[in-house]
Amino acid sequence: MMWRALSADWLKIRGKGIWFLVFLGPVGLIAMQGLNFGLRYDYLRGQYQADLWDGLLSNIASFVPIALYLGGTLVSSLIANVEHQTSAWKQLLALPVPRTAVFMAKLLLCLLLLAVSCLLLSAGTIVLGLLLGFGVQPIPYTDVLRIGFAAYAAAMPVIALQLWLSLSSRNQTLPVSVGLTLSLLSPFGLFFSEWVPLSWPDLAWSASRPWLFSGAGLLLGLLVLFPGALHFARKDVD
Template sequence: MSRLLAADWLKIRGKGLWLLILAGPLGLTAMQALNFGLRFDYMKKRYADDLWGGLLGNTAQFVPMALFLGGTLVCSLMANIEHQTSAWKQLLALPVSRIAVFASKLLLCLLLLVVSCLLLSVFVTGLGLIFGFGASAIPVYDVLRIGFLSYAAVMPFTTLQLWLSLAFRNQALPVSIGVICAIVSPFTTTLSAWLPINWPYVAWTGPHRLYFAGAGLLLSLLVLLPGAAHFARKDVN
């Protein structure tokens, strides 16, 4: 597994994945910089009781959309490295199991998204400090959970996206599914909280946030099993 991870790590160099990982949190932070910066007096008055909570709450509204779209693109680009170079036969001819190959690529995708979530926490904290919200008042737990609880809740989707991206040489289907989920996710929040597409949102706002984060981890394992089994049996070109 360590050798597979090292090989996949080398393959993503120069492929634009790191730019994508940076663009997500940077874009969300830039949106809030404009949101607060253009009407700072109004926003400061509105969230006078909890300035950090106002900043984090406004940012969190867009985190699920960013995770759906980011997970889609990361998985698709990861799979395309093998598809475009037609390297599957050479890779799978090595003395490693196909399940290990699948697990390695999934683990790297998840690690890249972890970096993106961490950058979001850092950037939002920096923005709050620039606005003068006060370092002593930083809600460290909330700053961390803004991305990471939603990240845990979106893991089943990421696992499914990698499965589809590896299964189909043409990336139109997995990318279309990801874009559709990203677009409709803000409009499904009025539906049942137990609808998986809502889990990244309620993992931030709901009264039982940890339940939905845990449900995401559990469902991701259930998606992983058939995904890895299918990849292990599938003929690749």
């Protein structure tokens, strides 16, 4: 059931601008760091000459949390608005498909789209490093993949919360406002306690045991997911 709902949702997002957002995040980050290193090439190359790739990854990593939170907010809102704007919820939920399957299909679609963004970020990082001449040192493929996907796992609670809010409210002011607020606070994540989930995407890159924060994000994301699916299954929709 969920896979049929996912296939239908995949077709619905055509022409909705969602794919533009999926590409905009990673391309924007890579372009920004390309400009940063291009304008200060000699200085930054000298500063990071011991490990050029680590210098590039560290500069990109500081902007990944805000991109994830903002991207998750906008993608969730646009996916929900496909049904809200056409008032199609009653017709959709009248079909012989469990409400939980509808919720899970939209969650999976959101996660797949954000995973594509993370993959594009990793690929773009390698391309940028090669263009900057960093190919003289071995490419740290594990760290290149970790820069996006570790933070992605750590940000899962916020992504699940954003989809829950977006699907539950016809007026997207609240979910978008919450997402924007969290995005603006995310650059200060390292100043928060490690018990604050908002800091986990940063710690998933910079902590001595980063896997703990990625794992905590996945676990808390599941804990947020269950009440969200239950609330959606019981809620009356317009």
